Amino acid sequence: AQRVTQPEKLLSVFKGAPVELKCNYSYSGSPELFWYVQYSRQRLQLLLRHISRESIKGFTADLNKGETSFHLKKPFAQEEDSAMYYCALTNAGGTSYGKLTFGQGTILTVHP
Amino acid sequence: EAGVAQSPRYKIIEKRQSVAFWCNPISGHATLYWYQQILGQGPKLLIQFQNNGVVDDSQLPKDRFSAERLKGVDSTLKIQPAKLEDSAVYLCASSWTGGANTEAFFGQGTRLTVV
Numbered sequence: 001a002q003r004v005t006q007p008e009k010l011l012s013v014f015k016g017a018p019v020e021l022k023c024n025y026s027y028s029g030s031p032e033l034f035w036y037v038q039y040s041r042q043r044l045q046l047l048l049r050h051i052s053r054e055s056i057k058g059f060t061a062d063l064n065k066g067e068t069s070f071h072l073k074k075p076f077a078q079e080e081d082s083a084m085y086y087c088a089l090t091n092a093g094g095t096s097y098g099k100l101t102f103g104q105g106t107i108l109t110v111h112p
Numbered sequence: 113e114a115g116v117a118q119s120p121r122y123k124i125i126e127k128r129q130s131v132a133f134w135c136n137p138i139s140g141h142a143t144l145y146w147y148q149q150i151l152g153q154g155p156k157l158l159i160q161f162q163n164n165g166v167v168d169d170s171q172l173p174k175d176r177f178s179a180e181r182l183k184g185v186d187s188t189l190k191i192q193p194a195k196l197e198d199s200a201v202y203l204c205a206s207s208w209t210g211g212a213n214t215e216a217f218f219g220q221g222t223r224l225t226v227v
Contacts, residue, residue: 102154
């Protein structure tokens, strides 16, 4: 069975401080990993995906298959980064058709 | 482009009543998903459609939940009869092809409270 674990429900940092949101997963196949974000009163939206190896809004995430982790990082947090963040995975192959398994989410608060 | 539309935004019903949610995906998106998000948890997939066919409904409580996607566009999710534990936000999402790397676009959700 596939599972995504985000060990921190709440994370608070000050503006300009580094931030790391942890994500660990268990999956027997070949997963694709994503980070989704939900800002206050907005809909859930994709932040970044592992396969793109991109940096979005200063955030990066590296897939570590040995540690089965996909932590989200940003060197200098901004107040507008305050939101709920979800780590999610799907099967890279087979017939999963993009079904997402989500973690429980981490609420990030960036203080001025 | 217009986003995924859901209605109603909020619904309060008594247990054992029935309720229906409607979703209009982004135009041209072949894949449509319904997720259930209970307070404090991440979204959980209930059912996935590819055009008007069901791809995955393994986590749908079929004794009380049903969903359809007529003509491969709009979709309706129904609960009958509702239980207290069905209180949650019901999210609809759509994507172009449903492949592993395809971005899912989410609606605003319908918040259901069962009393």
